[in-house]
Amino acid sequence: MDARALYQQGVIAIREQKDLTAGRQLLLQSLRMEPENDMAWLWLSRALSDPARQRQAVERALAINPENAKAQQLLQRFEAGAHIQTEAVSNGAPNGTPLGAKARSTALLVPVKPKTPAAPPAPGERKQIQIAAYIKKAIAQLSEGDEEGAIEHYVRVLQLQVDHEVAMREAVRYLVKNGYEDDAKELIWRAIDAGTQHPSIFITALDFARRDRDNDKADALRHRIAQLPDAPTDLVLKMSGDLVKEGRYGNADALLREVLESRHDDQKILLAMGELQNQMGRPRESMIYYNRAAKLGVSSKEGREADKRLANFAPVLTDRERGSVVLAVREAAAIGVFFLLLAWQDSGLNVGQINLRHWAGVVLSVLGGYLLVTATSSPQQNGLAALLGGTKPKRKVNADELETRMGGVLQEPTQLPIIPVPVRIVVGVIGAALVALAFWWVFSTSLELLFNPVPPFIPDPFAEF
Amino acid sequence: MDILLILFFELLFLLLLGGLITPFPISDTGTVRYNSLPWMTITLILINTLVFMAWQFPHLVELMSVTDETQLTNGQVDAIYGYVNQIWTYGLRRVFFTEGLSIGAFSNFTAMFMHADFSHLAGNMIFLWAFGRRLEDACGHWRFLLFYLLAGTVSHMGSIFLIPSDQDVPSIGASGAISGVMGAYLLLFPGAKMTCLWVLIAVLRFFASFVMRLIGEKSEARWTIKLPALLVVGLYIVYDIQDTFNTAQTGEFLGGVNYIAHTTGFLAAITIFLFVRKDLLVRYAAGRSI
Numbered sequence: 001m002d003a004r005a006l007y008q009q010g011v012i013a014i015r016e017q018k019d020l021t022a023g024r025q026l027l028l029q030s031l032r033m034e035p036e037n038d039m040a041w042l043w044l045s046r047a048l049s050d051p052a053r054q055r056q057a058v059e060r061a062l063a064i065n066p067e068n069a070k071a072q073q074l075l076q077r078f079e080a081g082a083h084i085q086t087e088a089v090s091n092g093a094p095n096g097t098p099l100g101a102k103a104r105s106t107a108l109l110v111p112v113k114p115k116t117p118a119a120p121p122a123p124g125e126r127k128q129i130q131i132a133a134y135i136k137k138a139i140a141q142l143s144e145g146d147e148e149g150a151i152e153h154y155v156r157v158l159q160l161q162v163d164h165e166v167a168m169r170e171a172v173r174y175l176v177k178n179g180y181e182d183d184a185k186e187l188i189w190r191a192i193d194a195g196t197q198h199p200s201i202f203i204t205a206l207d208f209a210r211r212d213r214d215n216d217k218a219d220a221l222r223h224r225i226a227q228l229p230d231a232p233t234d235l236v237l238k239m240s241g242d243l244v245k246e247g248r249y250g251n252a253d254a255l256l257r258e259v260l261e262s263r264h265d266d267q268k269i270l271l272a273m274g275e276l277q278n279q280m281g282r283p284r285e286s287m288i289y290y291n292r293a294a295k296l297g298v299s300s301k302e303g304r305e306a307d308k309r310l311a312n313f314a315p316v317l318t319d320r321e322r323g324s325v326v327l328a329v330r331e332a333a334a335i336g337v338f339f340l341l342l343a344w345q346d347s348g349l350n351v352g353q354i355n356l357r358h359w360a361g362v363v364l365s366v367l368g369g370y371l372l373v374t375a376t377s378s379p380q381q382n383g384l385a386a387l388l389g390g391t392k393p394k395r396k397v398n399a400d401e402l403e404t405r406m407g408g409v410l411q412e413p414t415q416l417p418i419i420p421v422p423v424r425i426v427v428g429v430i431g432a433a434l435v436a437l438a439f440w441w442v443f444s445t446s447l448e449l450l451f452n453p454v455p456p457f458i459p460d461p462f463a464e465f
Numbered sequence: 466m467d468i469l470l471i472l473f474f475e476l477l478f479l480l481l482l483g484g485l486i487t488p489f490p491i492s493d494t495g496t497v498r499y500n501s502l503p504w505m506t507i508t509l510i511l512i513n514t515l516v517f518m519a520w521q522f523p524h525l526v527e528l529m530s531v532t533d534e535t536q537l538t539n540g541q542v543d544a545i546y547g548y549v550n551q552i553w554t555y556g557l558r559r560v561f562f563t564e565g566l567s568i569g570a571f572s573n574f575t576a577m578f579m580h581a582d583f584s585h586l587a588g589n590m591i592f593l594w595a596f597g598r599r600l601e602d603a604c605g606h607w608r609f610l611l612f613y614l615l616a617g618t619v620s621h622m623g624s625i626f627l628i629p630s631d632q633d634v635p636s637i638g639a640s641g642a643i644s645g646v647m648g649a650y651l652l653l654f655p656g657a658k659m660t661c662l663w664v665l666i667a668v669l670r671f672f673a674s675f676v677m678r679l680i681g682e683k684s685e686a687r688w689t690i691k692l693p694a695l696l697v698v699g700l701y702i703v704y705d706i707q708d709t710f711n712t713a714q715t716g717e718f719l720g721g722v723n724y725i726a727h728t729t730g731f732l733a734a735i736t737i738f739l740f741v742r743k744d745l746l747v748r749y750a751a752g753r754s755i
Contacts, residue, residue: 331608
């Protein structure tokens with residue numbers, strides 16, 4: 001076995017089987033072949049019982065890779081532990097007090113379990129003990145080069161737990177390596193048929209199906225993966241990306257739709273769906289998905305990316321914006337501000353001379369402006385639209401559907417009443433008339449001067465000659 | 466024909482000189498989201514051009530033929546009087562507002578559409594084209610017009626109040642309103658990039674490209690450069706603020722430019738939030754790009 005495999009087995013022994021002795025041996029074997037593996041030194045530190053040796057192993061890992069954050073963290077803990085111990089001693093606290101125990105447990109990293117009389121294991125626990133024993137044997141056999149024997153033990157594990165991930169992975173790997181691909185498939189399908197929820201097992205099955213060019217089986221597996229609650233988003237994206245690479249856009253579309261049914265708020269999937277729709281030549285659909293992703297927030301990378309992509313489309317006008325009276329009044333206020341400035345100019349730039357007519361003109365401009373805004377850009381304001389005879393749209397609309405109307409502005413389907421066109425025309429005409437009258441009132445002096453200008457002083461350009 | 470050639474070279478001179486040391490924005494690179502024709506920007510450019518070409522330019526054409534200032538023809542003398550009369554009657558002067566002279570507050574609008582010469586007009590219109598289209602798209606045509614007029618009005622008021630009251634010098638040009646447009650552009654699209662003409666950089670690029678080709682490397686040199694709008698507009702704001710203090714103290718227009726109108730025009734940009742489309746405003750408030 002090569003250094004890398006020994007390292008992996010060692011990690012499995014420590015992490016999965018909690019077998020520190022086997023893990024230590026495997027890691028030491030691996031490090032003899034590849035002493036520059038900082039992670040192996042780090043794992044070895046966990047498998048050692050002597051704190052001084054643990055620290056040496058961590059320091060060795062850091063010497064190889066000073067950037068290793070975990071090693072840095074562990075070294076800090078060692079130092080903190082030493083500090084606590086020093087403090088405890090200097091404070092006269094005897095070894096074995098809670099403080100001393102805390103310091104030791106920090107240094108050992110593995111909490112010391114209190115010794116209690118052994119109780120007979122429960123059936124589930126017994127099964128786990130058996131599984132751990134089989135895996136340990138399999139690892140030992142692999143280290144001796146006996147792959148067939150290891151396979152046999154992994155298969156025994158799978159007889160106890162049909163979808164044990166580690167056993168499945170190792171069994172399939174060595175079965176395929178030794179030419180027993182059909183047996184590997186059988187193990188995989190047995191787990192799937194038993195209702196496994198492990199995405200990794202489905203992925204292995206999918207790999208087999210793709211290798212066999214069995215598209216139907218591959219699609220069925222993708223469908224199953226899409227329904228898994230724990231299917232990683234990146235996995236879903238990879239599957240859809242693979243389908244796109246194969247030119248099977250429709251299948252990628254179906255896959256992402258299926259995932260989105262259960263994960264409405266997954267920005268990554270929404271963004272991918274937007275891109276897929278764009279690739280499929282459906283710009284409007286792609287916009288819907290980008291918009292959904294961006295609406296979830298632009299603090300994430302995907303949200304910002306979706307928002308950026310949306311720059312290629314007109315924004316969606318929503319009922320919240322259409323129904324807002326404040327947003328409509330804001331536009332009327334803009335007209336009022338402009339007219340106020342004009343009134344001030346007309347009053348000789350003296351606020352004190354702004355007369356009643358000017359003020360009335362400003363108020364009228366806001367009123368007329370509001371009517372103009374209502375007739376043109378805000379005919380669906382809450383309350384007002386219904387008051388002016390507005391009715392709700394009769395057509396039922398799909399939540400995802402967008403319609404293109406009013407000068408190409410993309411709009412979300414509306415549920416708000418809209419003022420009928422004839423009423424809007426009347427309101428608009430009244431508004432325009434009020435604005436014109438307001439202009440007359442705020443600019444009365446200037447209008448008079450426009451028709452009867454008073455000649456100003458003009459310097460003679462030849463005066464200096 | 467001669468006049469067209471003169472205008473062409475004047476425009477060329479403006480671009481080269483304007484973009485010699487500092488970047489001269491000629492277009493924006495952003496997406497126009499509503500795909501609408503910026504017809505209000507085009508109309509404003511046309512009106513400004515028409516007012517200048519049809520009304521002011523004939524006087525200037527007459528003056529182009531002057532070779533000896535002491536030997537003026539009657540026509541040339543009339544042209545000088547005509548040109549001066551136009552500027553002193555319809556330009557922006559404080560006395561028109563305070564004493565009700567000429568056309569009173571209407572000069573606020575006439576001054577906004579008048580220009581001193583062709584390069585003044587061309588420079589302003591290029592800036593309006595560069596910054597105005599995307600802003601019009603974000604506001605809608607009529608709201609954009611109202612904002613343009615409001616920014617121009619604010620800049621004129623700033624100019625009247627900050628220039629010492631004993632200085633009675635007329636001010637003309639669209640630059641106050643266009644400064645408002647530039648400021649609003651920066652507020653709405655802070656991450657935007659502008660296509661600029663920058664002669665100094667272009668020459669360096671061509672030189673580098675020439676050297677690259679000499680050593681057998683492929684290289685393409687361009688006349689224009691894309692720069693962040695923040696940098697381009699920021700440069701203009703810094704220049705304008707610097708000279709605004711000078712003008713406010715002395716009452717003199719440095720180089721004939723009313724920097725106070727520019728600065729107050731920039732300040733008027735804040736009102737853009739009253740004019741921008743409501744859907745975009747909501748997006749902007751949510752921290753999303755518009």
